[in-house]
Amino acid sequence: MNTSGAELLAADLSADRLHAALRDPALASMNFLNEVAGRFPQAVPLAAGRPSEEFFDVDDLPRYLRIFCDHLAAEQGASAEIVRRTLFQYGRTKGIIHELIARHLARDEGVGVDPESIVVTVGCQEAMFLVLRALRTDEHDVVLSVSPGYVGLAGAARLADMPLRPVRENEDGVDLGHLVEQIERARAAGQRPRAFYLVPDFANPSGASLGLDARQKLLAIAAEHDLLLLEDNPYGLFPAEDGRRLPTLKALDTSRRVVYLGSLAKTCFPGARIGFVVADQRVAGTDGGSTLFADELAKIKSMLTVNTSPLAQAVAGGKLLEHDCSLVTANAREKQLYARNLRLLLEGLHRRFPPGGDHRVSWNTPDGGFFVVVTVPFTADDAALEYGARTYGVLWTPMSHFYDGRGGENQLRLSVSAVSPDEIEAGLDRLAMLIADLTGGTRATP
Amino acid sequence: MNTSGAELLAADLSADRLHAALRDPALASMNFLNEVAGRFPQAVPLAAGRPSEEFFDVDDLPRYLRIFCDHLAAEQGASAEIVRRTLFQYGRTKGIIHELIARHLARDEGVGVDPESIVVTVGCQEAMFLVLRALRTDEHDVVLSVSPGYVGLAGAARLADMPLRPVRENEDGVDLGHLVEQIERARAAGQRPRAFYLVPDFANPSGASLGLDARQKLLAIAAEHDLLLLEDNPYGLFPAEDGRRLPTLKALDTSRRVVYLGSLAKTCFPGARIGFVVADQRVAGTDGGSTLFADELAKIKSMLTVNTSPLAQAVAGGKLLEHDCSLVTANAREKQLYARNLRLLLEGLHRRFPPGGDHRVSWNTPDGGFFVVVTVPFTADDAALEYGARTYGVLWTPMSHFYDGRGGENQLRLSVSAVSPDEIEAGLDRLAMLIADLTGGTRATP
Numbered sequence: 059m060n061t062s063g064a065e066l067l068a069a070d071l072s073a074d075r076l077h078a079a080l081r082d083p084a085l086a087s088m089n090f091l092n093e094v095a096g097r098f099p100q101a102v103p104l105a106a107g108r109p110s111e112e113f114f115d116v117d118d119l120p121r122y123l124r125i126f127c128d129h130l131a132a133e134q135g136a137s138a139e140i141v142r143r144t145l146f147q148y149g150r151t152k153g154i155i156h157e158l159i160a161r162h163l164a165r166d167e168g169v170g171v172d173p174e175s176i177v178v179t180v181g182c183q184e185a186m187f188l189v190l191r192a193l194r195t196d197e198h199d200v201v202l203s204v205s206p207g208y209v210g211l212a213g214a215a216r217l218a219d220m221p222l223r224p225v226r227e228n229e230d231g232v233d234l235g236h237l238v239e240q241i242e243r244a245r246a247a248g249q250r251p252r253a254f255y256l257v258p259d260f261a262n263p264s265g266a267s268l269g270l271d272a273r274q275k276l277l278a279i280a281a282e283h284d285l286l287l288l289e290d291n292p293y294g295l296f297p298a299e300d301g302r303r304l305p306t307l308k309a310l311d312t313s314r315r316v317v318y319l320g321s322l323a324k325t326c327f328p329g330a331r332i333g334f335v336v337a338d339q340r341v342a343g344t345d346g347g348s349t350l351f352a353d354e355l356a357k358i359k360s361m362l363t364v365n366t367s368p369l370a371q372a373v374a375g376g377k378l379l380e381h382d383c384s385l386v387t388a389n390a391r392e393k394q395l396y397a398r399n400l401r402l403l404l405e406g407l408h409r410r411f412p413p414g415g416d417h418r419v420s421w422n423t424p425d426g427g428f429f430v431v432v433t434v435p436f437t438a439d440d441a442a443l444e445y446g447a448r449t450y451g452v453l454w455t456p457m458s459h460f461y462d463g464r465g466g467e468n469q470l471r472l473s474v475s476a477v478s479p480d481e482i483e484a485g486l487d488r489l490a491m492l493i494a495d496l497t498g499g500t501r502a503t504p
Numbered sequence: 505m506n507t508s509g510a511e512l513l514a515a516d517l518s519a520d521r522l523h524a525a526l527r528d529p530a531l532a533s534m535n536f537l538n539e540v541a542g543r544f545p546q547a548v549p550l551a552a553g554r555p556s557e558e559f560f561d562v563d564d565l566p567r568y569l570r571i572f573c574d575h576l577a578a579e580q581g582a583s584a585e586i587v588r589r590t591l592f593q594y595g596r597t598k599g600i601i602h603e604l605i606a607r608h609l610a611r612d613e614g615v616g617v618d619p620e621s622i623v624v625t626v627g628c629q630e631a632m633f634l635v636l637r638a639l640r641t642d643e644h645d646v647v648l649s650v651s652p653g654y655v656g657l658a659g660a661a662r663l664a665d666m667p668l669r670p671v672r673e674n675e676d677g678v679d680l681g682h683l684v685e686q687i688e689r690a691r692a693a694g695q696r697p698r699a700f701y702l703v704p705d706f707a708n709p710s711g712a713s714l715g716l717d718a719r720q721k722l723l724a725i726a727a728e729h730d731l732l733l734l735e736d737n738p739y740g741l742f743p744a745e746d747g748r749r750l751p752t753l754k755a756l757d758t759s760r761r762v763v764y765l766g767s768l769a770k771t772c773f774p775g776a777r778i779g780f781v782v783a784d785q786r787v788a789g790t791d792g793g794s795t796l797f798a799d800e801l802a803k804i805k806s807m808l809t810v811n812t813s814p815l816a817q818a819v820a821g822g823k824l825l826e827h828d829c830s831l832v833t834a835n836a837r838e839k840q841l842y843a844r845n846l847r848l849l850l851e852g853l854h855r856r857f858p859p860g861g862d863h864r865v866s867w868n869t870p871d872g873g874f875f876v877v878v879t880v881p882f883t884a885d886d887a888a889l890e891y892g893a894r895t896y897g898v899l900w901t902p903m904s905h906f907y908d909g910r911g912g913e914n915q916l917r918l919s920v921s922a923v924s925p926d927e928i929e930a931g932l933d934r935l936a937m938l939i940a941d942l943t944g945g946t947r948a949t950p
Binding site: 088141339362 | 516517518519520521522523524525526527531534535554555557560561562565566569573585587588589590591592593594595626627629630633637638639640641656659660662663665696760769773774775776777785786787788789790794795797800803804806807808809810811812813814815816819
């Protein structure tokens with residue numbers, strides 16, 4: 059083992075003998091973003107993608123727990139002993155709120171799935187890793203992902219030693235021509251494209267959504283090229299004020315082509331760390347029989363985290379039950395808040411950078427979700443971010459962080475989820491000053 | 505993609521194109537054990553390794569939560585807003601109860617560690633995977649493990665694509681000669697032995713413990729051969745009635761040779777899914793600087809589960825705080841229960857199979873923990889287990905399940921953790937009948 063540095067003992071380790079994912083620049087850059095946010099706590103957090111805290115209440119937690127326990131007793135006839143065992147002991151690997159999640163999918167998404175095809179996971183991140191780990195048999199298996207894309211998927215892929223091929227976004231959400239091209243290039247290079255990951259609704263980071271027609275075409279491409287679609291849907295319940303919700307890919311899926319990745323982080327709360335995966339694919343065994351893909355994922359989970367905290371599941375389950383398993387109903391206030399904030403941000407940009415001006419600033423208009431992408435006439439990199447935080451007190455995210463390779467150099471992501479209307483106004487004022495400063499225009503007075 | 509079977513759609517998958525760990529016989533055999541236990545719910549569970557439920561109380565949960573919130577407010581000066589954010593939002597990747605765990609280690613184990621070197625994990629299973637994933641750079645890295653050994657470690661190793669070399673147990677706990685032999689064999693085969701995994705106190709499945717002298721020798725071997733020791737300590741707080749606790753390897757470790765794997769499953773409750781790893785090793789960077797191994801593990805965790813449920817941590821933290829961070833104090837009743845059960849089981853075996861009889865039944869006498877290994881004059885395999893469950897109503901675990909390859913064919917593991925004194929008596933009566941039956945002696949009347 060190579061060690062260096064006077065303070066190191068022989069026992070210690072060397073970075074070059076640790077897994078390569080640890081030397082990934084993407085990882086360092088995410089740490090940098092967190093570190094900058096930590097260093098400037100007074101800056102307006104237009105970078106933060108976490109949900110609003112406005113409706114969180116510590117007193118809700120014991121009530122959720124009680125509702126879930128009452129449900130076990132009333133609906134499943136559980137004795138006090140069984141209730142206690144369900145919360146305190148190890149539990150079913152695939153989870154204990156799978157039936158409640160299935161009811162949510164039926165009510166809110168019009169998706170009918172067998173609860174047995176659901177695996178409850180430690181956040182959606184574990185679900186991504188389980189799926190990629192299962193699909194990765196050797197170095198030839200690759201996953202395709204929309205680019206710019208969610209860094210968590212890239213992280214899970216690296217941890218599973220699975221190469222990732224980017225697929226471009228366009229005005230329809232995904233450049234389907236580029237998807238086919240990348241599938242064919244991968245095959246030509248001797249690779250097996252196993253799955254394509256995307257967020258069809260109000261994507262992170264771009265805010266883009268796939269139209270209905272594009273969804274149908276994507277399903278056809280997946281069928282033609284024998285590809286699974288990994289549909290991640292953390293923001294789908296939050297359309298814009300005048301927006302509507304389109305059917306999910308899973309709702310349109312008639313041939314078990316879609317593995318649906320769910321998160322309760324934005325619709326329940328992140329601190330429960332509850333996500334799930336719907337994996338209703340049949341897996342043909344070598345003995346002629348078949349199993350559910352969900353059961354194969356559960357086997358991997360048994361080697362990774364054993365099971366998702368029943369205590370945390372019980373609290374999330376109580377919140378689901380309190381709203382008859384509709385997360386749309388449960389999130390009525392949140393939906394309004396995010397849609398209002400999105401409108402305020404877009405209006406605020408419009409006021410500060412009116413059409414026809416020579417500001418060379420533009421942005422997209424998402425149909426919902428947390429994020430807006432702004433294009434600016436300078437390099438929106440880490441240095442610009444830090445300068446803006448220090449000089450003007452505003453935080454945003456360089457879009458280049460969401461590309462695997464080059465891209466987004468002149469773009470930044472703004473988030474509306476964890477800010478108040480006043481903060482949106484103040485944040486945009488400060489951002490406008492930073493833009494003026496870095497564009498070389500007259501420096502505004504803070 | 506190869507699919508077969510009339511009910512399969514083109515979208516579906518084939519087992520031979522999923523990760524090899526899913527075809528591991530060890531996995532199938534663990535599923536078999538769970539399945540048998542499920543099919544015979546009335547059988548006496550001398551197989552179950554889960555903790556006693558006797559002291560679990562659903563009403564404790566809100567109190568633990570309140571204690572933790574009060575602690576945040578009182579000790580850390582957190583506002584109501586910060587308390588709410590701590591429980592509901594995403595949190596620190598390395599966890600939020602690291603300081604409480606550090607206090608527990610100081611109080612109960614005499615181990616002084618910087619809280620920053622602790623990563624709170626989703627059970628100890630995630631901690632194992634994080635460590636192995638970090639140490640696995642390519643196909644040459646291998647981990648050594650005591651055999652018979654905990655199946656969770658074997659599972660984590662397979663999931664990390666890391667070969668495992670078994671090291672024999674002997675009357676001193678571990679055959680240190682065989683350890684050195686296996687290190688040398690691995691090196692000769694072009695492999696890099698990175699770490700040796702063991703449970704020094706009251707091991708699962710064997711109940712064996714390492715003597716103080718063997719602990720010192722093991723640390724010396726690890727230093728000489730540049731190996732990390734992965735010390736797993738789920739049962740250390742539960743010595744036998746006349747037993748004593750030896751210092752952990754981590755307490756004896758003066759050169760950061762030991763990575764300590766902790767579990768709160770048996771000392772708090774499994775449903776919180778809280779484990780932790782102490783990784784105070786320094787990692788030399790390529791730039792001349794150095795980081796904590798814990799921070800490298802946290803980077804992997806950020807790609808795997810993001811963070812451990814703050815809600816679950818808060819509940820576990822409340823239990824720690826209620827007992828001034830001493831799990832010895834918190835588990836006074838549990839310690840007594842397990843020690844009594846272990847005595848009753850050993851006395852019961854002694855009465856049924858007295859010394860000098862021609863029964864050809866023998867067993868070890870662990871110094872504590874949950875498990876006793878019984879040697880019998882027949883093949884104690886899955887068929888015998890199922891036969892015993894069906895015919896005599898008793899469950900136990902074939903020791904062969906804990907070997908990677910051959911071993912333990914005539915041995916079975918009995919567990920005392922989830923049974924009452926009456927169940928121990930009844931279970932041993934039934935086991936004695938099964939033994940008489942399978943040995944070919946006179947069949948006893950049920």
